[in-house]
Amino acid sequence: MHKVLLVDxxxxxxxxxxxxxxxxxxxxxxxECADGxxxxxxxxxxxxxxxxLDLSMPVMNGVQTLAALQQEGISTxxxxxxxxxxxxxxxxxxxxxARGFLLKDVSLQTLVEAISTLANGGSWFAPNIxxxxxxxxxxxxxxxxxxxxxxPLTDKELEILQLMAxxxxxxxxxxxLYKSEGTVKNQCSAILxxxxxxDRTRAVLLALELGLIS
Numbered sequence: 213m214h215k216v217l218l219v220d221x222x223x224x225x226x227x228x229x230x231x232x233x234x235x236x237x238x239x240x241x242x243x244e245c246a247d248g249x250x251x252x253x254x255x256x257x258x259x260x261x262x263x264x265l266d267l268s269m270p271v272m273n274g275v276q277t278l279a280a281l282q283q284e285g286i287s288t289x290x291x292x293x294x295x296x297x298x299x300x301x302x303x304x305x306x307x308x309x310a311r312g313f314l315l316k317d318v319s320l321q322t323l324v325e326a327i328s329t330l331a332n333g334g335s336w337f338a339p340n341i342x343x344x345x346x347x348x349x350x351x352x353x354x355x356x357x358x359x360x361x362x363x364p365l366t367d368k369e370l371e372i373l374q375l376m377a378x379x380x381x382x383x384x385x386x387x388x389l390y391k392s393e394g395t396v397k398n399q400c401s402a403i404l405x406x407x408x409x410x411d412r413t414r415a416v417l418l419a420l421e422l423g424l425i426s
Contacts, residue, residue, distance in 0.1 A: 216242065221247055246269075248274065252280055262289050262290075266292075278290060282309055291310075291314065292310050293314050306413050310379070313336075362406070
């Protein structure tokens with residue numbers, strides 16, 4: 213049974229999601245928040261395996277909440293669950309460590325699968341959302357294009373890329389892999405060069421599309 217923290221400003225939505233997840237027999241909502249201002253404290257108190265986070269909320273929205281979690285060093289995987297797929301907000305969420313993104317009209321089966329995937333260390337981005345994000349990024353950036361021939365990434369680079377997808381900073385990656393921060397910075401630069409992208413968010417998106425990380 214996976215433990216989930218549910219963050220949404222609409223009580224009716226929270227009640228509905230909580231009831232549906234309870235029916236699955238695989239996920240339990242252990243705590244609820246009406247905005248992001250209490251999420252850090254709730255994570256520390258209830259130790260959820262996954263955070264289900266709405267983007268549009270008063271007081272503290274989803275992006276601000278992700279930033280607060282990152283600042284406090286809380287690495288609980290976050291699954292964005294919202295009613296719209298504005299690509300700029302999705303890109304910002306990914307850059308702040310969001311590990312998944314789903315629209316609220318998703319089926320219960322898919323939602324449970326996504327939660328389980330994140331709880332087990334993976335990522336979950338709906339294919340149609342990833343495709344639109346990549347299309348938008350390519351259209352707006354002259355230096356983002358699928359490499360004609362992708363240079364293979366080493367096992368260590370793939371490990372670093374997975375940590376990048378989880379929102380780890382270079383310092384946190386260095387600590388996790390027992391490397392110097394300078395070494396990790398150089399390896400991250402090599403990853404970006406091999407993928408033909410200019411930043412970590414684009415690297416994560418392309419790696420997801422290519423199936424290099426999950």
